[in-house]
Amino acid sequence: MTWTRTALTLALSSLMGPTLEIFGGSAARPGWMFWPMCIPIQAGLIKALQIRITRWWEQRVILPSSFHIWPGKRARQTSWAYTNIRAITSGDPIWVEMQRRSFISVDGVSMAENMIQSNRLHRLVKLMMDSGEAKSVEEAQQILAQYRMGIQVRRGSAASPAYQAALLTAVNTGRRCFLGGVQVAGDLDIPLSIPWRGCSTLAEATQDLQGQIVSELPAGLPWIYFGDGIPKNTSTGFAIRPVVQGWNGGVLPACDPISFSMEETFTPAGVLAGAMAVSEAFQWIRGDSPLAGYRSVGLSLWQPSATANWQTAEPGPRLEYLPAKLWLIGLGHLGQAYLWTLGFLPYPVGSKVNLVLQDIDSLEDANDSTSLLTNSALVGVKKTRAMAAWCEERGFQTSLIERIFAGDFNISDSEPALVLCGVDNIEARRVLDKVGFKRIIEAGLGKGTQEYLALKIHTFPGSRPADQCWKSTNEGSYSPVPLITQPAYQDLLEKGADRCGLIELAGHSVGASFVGAVASTLVIAQVLRLIIGESIDELIDGDLRSSSILSCVVPNRSCLDLFNPGLIHI
Template sequence: MTKHWKRSRITKAFADGSRVGSFAEAEARLDSIRLEIVVGADQIATPAGQAAALTAVTTGRKCFGRVTIVANEDAALIAKLPIGKSVLAVARRLGARLTDMPSRKATHQICIGDAPATAGWSTACWWDRWLSGTRAFADGAVGDSRLALAGAFAGALAVRQVFACAVAGRNVLPHDETVSLWSPWTEVKDGDVGPERFDVPDKLWLLGLGHLGQAFVWNLCLLGGSGDRLAVLQDDQQIGTENEATSMLVLPGGRQIGGMKTGAARSWLEASGWRTRLVERRHLGDITLTADDPPYLVSGLDKLEPRLVLAKHGFPYMIDAGIGHGPGDFEGIQIRTITKGQDIKGLWGKPPPIDGSRVARLQDSPAYLELQRHLGRCGTFEFAEASVAVPFVGVATGALVAAQIIRVASLEAVPVLLQLELGAPEMATSGSMLPSSGTNLGSCEYRLDAMHRQPGKDDAPESSTMDETERHRTKRSNIHSGGESTG
């Protein structure tokens, strides 16, 4: 096996786009990045700040081979993860080097909170509850930091901007981006920060625990929560060498290689308080659903055929995530929400025929000819057909999927199809909206005001707080009147 195999699904973005003459050159581009994550004391103890820092650390190390976290103090980890109890302890386990002083050798910096940039190129994570994005300068104060999903998305988006520099072979100026995770298809407006109280499903069926599936689990664990929760984890594959660079739950060191992907997801979810059941076989539409099974299927599969089978299988809700496959669309995100009995004709469209000429052109490119010396012609054909998979795209997709399934559980309308390009996330588009079913299928209430108090920002007038409390209580009482339990 070629030594370039570990990051092969990432370096394909360079080779397939004719950005480099060899996979070795792509590796060198990635290795030339010396990334620092600088975390201010004002954010290291907040859910969003911790999620941004750990997401940037993990995706940065997987892409660039090394990353340094700069912090003057540590903080207890808010989320319950199986790899440490403090932010810096977890960062170290994820492969980061720790320091309390920025280095002059850093080529790129990502700033989180009150952390002035010292490198020549820098971008800053930004959020305000459900709003999330980046700022070209670190002088814009963040807002409500109590939602970890916003931090995870911002951290992924910041690493994406660093990655763009590596792909271009030169520094690309960072820029401001803002997305509403609550309603990414709408134009962001000041003060429209999304709800403080919402519902999170307490039973999920997660199918496909590779790049996208593990990214969803990452976001779910950072979000946290409480109550009796069940996750059915389904995948029939083992962890391979190439998964370390693309899958968020595969840690450095190689000790998980050869283990089942379901096992990696189980260890994270059970540490976060979820009960789990494993199904280590493919779903062929032949598993009979019972009343005790989760009503929500979250899928992240590569191929269309099993998606069509699952869409007809009878889950009350299927939330399907997909990303582009080629060098020009590997940052394209599609999220489809399908209800039981829904007409799925045209929802995915017909899969394009295998473009043998494109695969042949790739095989005849300098990068693939060099790879052919290690894999042979047949090996490069299979590899040319494989998709690009970059970890920050997975995390961003996972945050958006989590937000959409929370909307469903909170009895809000969701789009049948949401499309977003990570290079221009503010240009997200959506199809027709699925109205709320009016029936709660099982959820746990999540209250930011109760779980994460933010000094100086939780002092809203009592009347405002009471209005929102009463609205939420009314919605839930309407749910109860329908005879359904909220868990």
């Protein structure tokens, strides 16, 4: 996170002497009340304030500045992040290290502003704030901390690549929305048949993804059940089974008979099934859908349809080719979901896969709530560099671009012509088809309490250009102001939070990691269709609340130029 606006105010106190108050603003939405700190300074005349501005991840000074500060005056400076502030007084200089994650008052007491930092707030805590369900941030956190989920793995049921992808996806997405923990029991000491961070067994991978391995699931948990047969009833009455058949993936009530093979290899369908299982469990525990857990829900990645039965749909072909070159724009919720699904594909060892990774931001605490390749240890690292490290460990080659995607781009013939977009910037999306890419596949997710389970996929070129599919931010812009009347926002206001900071917080999206995971399978499936010469869809629209998931699928019937996206034979 970088700061683009800083106000420095000197206040005089008859008791403590001069006090320097520092207020920072967000790069994306500049404001006055982010990461503030009040610093007691030695009594005496302050002559000047010297600010050392560094990119903290490089620990390198890039722009020294000096300000003369007088009581009651303000000075502004556009910068990156402040790491050290030196107040030069008539006495000895005082060095103060900025605290990146906390608000510290003069007496050291944490204040309400610490709660409203949008870069820290869990996106499902925000769901409970925005819906009015929670009366305070603390109550929202307590509710989410009570959510728990169980996974039971029957012997031999998670040995195939697709079902291992389903299990790991369920653990990974589950631990980000069931903050009370994801407990896993059953047969996990089996060889891992898909690549994950050097792990050799399913148990190791489960633990690496923060699943809690137990000998027996405790009572009271919603169950996700891997295996054939009918499991014993849980005390909650909720038990579902992820199922995969070729390119088809979904969830059935665990008591339903199944005729699906457990030896499936198409991992995107496994990711789909695992994410759908967590979606059903989350909707059930929240009471969002009365049918969640008691219905058949899934889709075909080979032939997405708003009407066809996914259980009887054509299973699709076996993979023979995989993409060799891709450009990814945006490395947050969606971008990391693309990499998660891409990383499970069966690339031969030594394959030359070239990925261009583009983003300008650093990972924040909030990313851990939605982004599948983020954990708390990575907070503060540039997204491009964190994802490049993951990709290169996987065996992919990477090139990094750390600048805003805009219409002034002009890609060369040697660069990937197939782009996957997951950026949440509307202006960037409006110029996707204007910089020379041959094919663009992009996804968008719902923003608010009623829309956060929604997803939409576009491909370009299509019947309409990108700037007609996405309105400018100046047209019909969304106003978050009504949200601050909800009890949790009013509670923050009463505790001293700034109204401008609350409005900024309200403008951020609600999000759930399993939604991005589902969207990623549709996007990667479109890539796989494209590289084997099949047509792709121009629009896919859906909502995970719906039993059919998809509400609209529009084939791309435009006459498109042929191009070579780069292939790897498997």
